Amino acid sequence: MYLFRTASLTVATSLVAALSLSSCETKSAAATEVVDKGTLASPEATNTEAAAKPLDPSSIPANKIAPPATIYAREQVPILCYHQIRDWRPRDSRRAKDYIVPVETFRQQIKMLADSGYHSVLPDQLYAYLATGAPLPSKPVMLTFDDTDLDQFTVAKPELDKYGFKAVYFVMTVSLGRPHYMSRAQVKELADAGNVIGSHTWDHHNVKKYKGEDWATQIDKPTKQLEEITGKPIKYFAYPFGLWNPEAIPELKKRGFVSAFVLSEKRDQQDPLYTVRRLIASGYWSPRTLHNSMVNSF
Numbered sequence: 001m002y003l004f005r006t007a008s009l010t011v012a013t014s015l016v017a018a019l020s021l022s023s024c025e026t027k028s029a030a031a032t033e034v035v036d037k038g039t040l041a042s043p044e045a046t047n048t049e050a051a052a053k054p055l056d057p058s059s060i061p062a063n064k065i066a067p068p069a070t071i072y073a074r075e076q077v078p079i080l081c082y083h084q085i086r087d088w089r090p091r092d093s094r095r096a097k098d099y100i101v102p103v104e105t106f107r108q109q110i111k112m113l114a115d116s117g118y119h120s121v122l123p124d125q126l127y128a129y130l131a132t133g134a135p136l137p138s139k140p141v142m143l144t145f146d147d148t149d150l151d152q153f154t155v156a157k158p159e160l161d162k163y164g165f166k167a168v169y170f171v172m173t174v175s176l177g178r179p180h181y182m183s184r185a186q187v188k189e190l191a192d193a194g195n196v197i198g199s200h201t202w203d204h205h206n207v208k209k210y211k212g213e214d215w216a217t218q219i220d221k222p223t224k225q226l227e228e229i230t231g232k233p234i235k236y237f238a239y240p241f242g243l244w245n246p247e248a249i250p251e252l253k254k255r256g257f258v259s260a261f262v263l264s265e266k267r268d269q270q271d272p273l274y275t276v277r278r279l280i281a282s283g284y285w286s287p288r289t290l291h292n293s294m295v296n297s298f
Helices: 007-023 047-052 068-073 103-115 123-132 151-162 184-192 214-230 248-254 287-297
Strands: 079-082 140-146 168-171 196-199 236-238 259-261
Touching: 103 151, 103 287, 123 140, 123 196, 123 259, 140 151, 151 184, 168 184, 168 236, 184 196, 184 214, 196 214, 214 248
Parallel strands: 079 140, 140 168, 168 196, 196 236, 236 259
Antiparallel strands: none
């Protein structure tokens, strides 16, 4: 993936590119967890009822939040992770194409979700379901986009709007306003349209390497900036490269994040809300392959 184009960010670019291709690999559908399954949607709840009034995490009393073992055992909701939505170029490597979804492939994947009866859900709905067992619509799916690429606004959003889907955009604030990335105004437009904006750090620095002032640089300042842009609290976080460690979770908690997202790694049984799994939607996948991967991975 491309991240920065200015000379001052050359080192960061190399680090991100190297780690992205080594740490964000799509795992096979067979490499999944086996857990006891819960119930995603209450039989008494209609899709409208389940989606109409998602619980705000701040409104849920602590004594109403299920213990980690119960949260961990609930059936996982399929969550897809996208990066760039653009046609492949001659210089794109074979591995990079996992993270670059051609425009027509993306359109076909989203159409498949709609035609198959999936309903997009947002993080507050997912949190309420995991924490309290609140019902979800039938066939829920969460659509997430990392890294602030402009094509997520110009290509992906219109396609999602066509089907009434909403999504989560994990923003890397160093890129705001740069060529080929979203502007502050576009991020606000996404938030105003009912999508959710989450944090993806300042410049995609690996959370496992944070020391001292890194927490202020990578988390505190970007969070404040995104809250100023959107006028809304930033409650959800996606780990760069999907990499995390147990030491990061209390840091995220004390900063007000209620949940955090990894990639296909195994979840943490003690803090499943801070290691919610996502599946990278590969640029190689046909709609059928994407559907099979969702079914087998979650």
